[in-house]
Amino acid sequence: MSATQYTTKHAVDELVDSYQRVPMLVIATHPDRSRIGERAALIDLHNEGNDYLSRVKPEFAKNGNAGRALLDEFISRSPIIFQSEPDGRIKLRAHSTKTTVTVVGRGVQDEYVLHERELDNGVVIGLNHRIVLLLKLLPLHDSAVDDNDVLFGISSDIRAIRQRVEQLASMSLPVMIRGAAGVGKQQAAYAIHQASERRDKPFISVNLAAIHDAVAEAELFGSERDGNRQLGYFEQANGGTIVLEDIEDASVNVHRLLHTVLQSGSVVPVGTEDTQPINCRIMLTSHKDPGDIEENSTLSMLIEKLSAYQLFIPPLTERREDIGLLFDYFVREQWQKLYGNRAYDAKISGELMSQLMTFHWPGNVRQLRNVARQVVIDSRDQEQLHLDPQLLSMLRPTSVNGHWEEETHVQRRPNSVSRNELLETLESCRFELQATGKKLGISRASVYQLIQRFEGVRTAQDLSEEEIKQSYEKNRSDTEKMMWDLQVSQIGLRRRLKSLGYDI
Numbered sequence: 407m408s409a410t411q412y413t414t415k416h417a418v419d420e421l422v423d424s425y426q427r428v429p430m431l432v433i434a435t436h437p438d439r440s441r442i443g444e445r446a447a448l449i450d451l452h453n454e455g456n457d458y459l460s461r462v463k464p465e466f467a468k469n470g471n472a473g474r475a476l477l478d479e480f481i482s483r484s485p486i487i488f489q490s491e492p493d494g495r496i497k498l499r500a501h502s503t504k505t506t507v508t509v510v511g512r513g514v515q516d517e518y519v520l521h522e523r524e525l526d527n528g529v530v531i532g533l534n535h536r537i538v539l540l541l542k543l544l545p546l547h548d549s550a551v552d553d554n555d556v557l558f559g560i561s562s563d564i565r566a567i568r569q570r571v572e573q574l575a576s577m578s579l580p581v582m583i584r585g586a587a588g589v590g591k592q593q594a595a596y597a598i599h600q601a602s603e604r605r606d607k608p609f610i611s612v613n614l615a616a617i618h619d620a621v622a623e624a625e626l627f628g629s630e631r632d633g634n635r636q637l638g639y640f641e642q643a644n645g646g647t648i649v650l651e652d653i654e655d656a657s658v659n660v661h662r663l664l665h666t667v668l669q670s671g672s673v674v675p676v677g678t679e680d681t682q683p684i685n686c687r688i689m690l691t692s693h694k695d696p697g698d699i700e701e702n703s704t705l706s707m708l709i710e711k712l713s714a715y716q717l718f719i720p721p722l723t724e725r726r727e728d729i730g731l732l733f734d735y736f737v738r739e740q741w742q743k744l745y746g747n748r749a750y751d752a753k754i755s756g757e758l759m760s761q762l763m764t765f766h767w768p769g770n771v772r773q774l775r776n777v778a779r780q781v782v783i784d785s786r787d788q789e790q791l792h793l794d795p796q797l798l799s800m801l802r803p804t805s806v807n808g809h810w811e812e813e814t815h816v817q818r819r820p821n822s823v824s825r826n827e828l829l830e831t832l833e834s835c836r837f838e839l840q841a842t843g844k845k846l847g848i849s850r851a852s853v854y855q856l857i858q859r860f861e862g863v864r865t866a867q868d869l870s871e872e873e874i875k876q877s878y879e880k881n882r883s884d885t886e887k888m889m890w891d892l893q894v895s896q897i898g899l900r901r902r903l904k905s906l907g908y909d910i
């Protein structure tokens with residue numbers, strides 16, 4: 407092990423619990439693009455001391471690689487000081503450095519005081535309009551997952567999702583993927599498909615809201631008319647994966663049709679009497695909070711049947727550390743599409759990245775990708791990529807409409823909940839997510855997100871069949887005892903037992 411690795415990871419692990427969140431600097435943009443996403447933990451600051459940021463300090467690292475400092479010749483060797491204040495705030499002191507420092511796009515002359523809440527959301531720090539860093543409280547622990555060329559991101563959330571994608575790929579369980587519009591639900595479904603043995607078979611995504619009732623049966627199940635046979639979506643997905651998008655936006659008729667398919671495990675194309683068994687993996691996406699779905703409706707029954715496993719993808723603003731990497735990827739992708747083989751030579755300026763990091767992004771990753779396309783078009787033949795003033799005025803962080811955290815009982819940032827606090831609250835609420843969310847002052851969706859993030863915290867859907875079997879036998883089918891034994895909610899457990907055919 408090299409000395410640098412020692413400083414950036416292992417020495418740190420001995421000082422703080424690896425699930426603990428510590429102030430972390432993440433590179434959002436750097437003249438050397440390969441450095442985007444590298445992180446450096448400010449452990450002295452965490453331990454109420456001072457930390458320093460300069461050309462030569464601290465060391466940043468990614469994916470367990472050896473660390474290295476920013477090493478940019480335009481950044482001064484004399485440091486910016488991060489000084490912890492007795493009241494939990496952090497003072498950023500730029501007295502002695504020649505580096506031009508901006509915080510959230512505004513110049514800092516001497517000092518700038520950061521509040522704890524700002525650190526929760528992430529504070530955007532610009533250096534000489536060349537390098538942009540995000541200072542944010544992030545967990546030291548990161549699941550060791552390789553970069554993946556389908557689901558980009560360095561946040562703990564995306565890494566945890568990538569780990570689950572790997573696990574899910576070898577199973578054929580239905581998967582429900584939740585999250586707001588544009589967060590990457592379909593992309594996650596595609597990642598599972600690509601990682602599975604079905605990867606060479608079709609991946610069919612169905613926009614259920616666009617299916618008209620009059621033709622729904624034919625579109626879903628296929629049809630035959632005057633000897634002309636049209637395959638339905640389920641048949642088209644034969645051997646592969648079908649993704650039923652935004653299930654709650656489909657009509658009641660479509661819900662009923664899907665329910666019939668699941669009951670029978672087969673489809674009968676319109677105009678025929680042939681029964682065709684369905685042979686594809688089913689995934690669902692939903693942008694609604696589960697609490698908003700009417701109980702005992704066909705939709706809720708459908709979701710229950712198809713939610714053997716759930717993934718939750720958080721909004722982009724809760725994982726701002728992903729923005730730099732995603733934007734860089736989208737810019738290169740768009741460049742290639744628009745200008746073919748012309749070498750990619752435009753630079754992402756510090757100013758542009760600071761702007762991108764502070765927007766609200768109600769349309770999440772899809773919106774970021776659209777902005778990347780427009781930026782590439784608008785910056786053709788320019789040395790640096792820039793935002794057109796008209797686009798800039800549309801992107802200002804004004805509205806937070808549509809944000810998942812807009813529930814009335816939401817009082818705090820989910821990121822401020824530690825693993826221990828989550829475990830204790832889950833236990834005191836009998837592992838009920840809704841009640842846990844209320845007690846913690848966060849949404850149910852955020853509780854789900856945290857469970858996904860912390861290793862060893864689970865829902866009933868995460869239990870293996872073997873574990874359930876053993877606990878069922880040990881506790882003589884008593885679900886109250888099984889709940890304490892397995893540390894998951896009784897309702898979820900009963901659902902799981904029912905779906906596995908246990909007698910309860």
Ligand SMILES: Nc1ncnc2c1ncn2[C@@H]1O[C@H](COP(=O)(O)OP(=O)(O)OP(=O)(O)O)[C@@H](O)[C@H]1O
Pocket residue numbers: 556557558559564585586587588589590591592593594651691693771772775
């Ligand atoms: N982590 C990611 N890595 C790479 N590309 C991503 C990622 N997340 C999303 N994208 C891209 O962003 C766009 C939106 O993603 P996607 O369609 O999966 O979102 P969605 O949540 O299914 O949206 P909607 O709810 O509106 O259907 C797509 O172009 C997708 O390829």
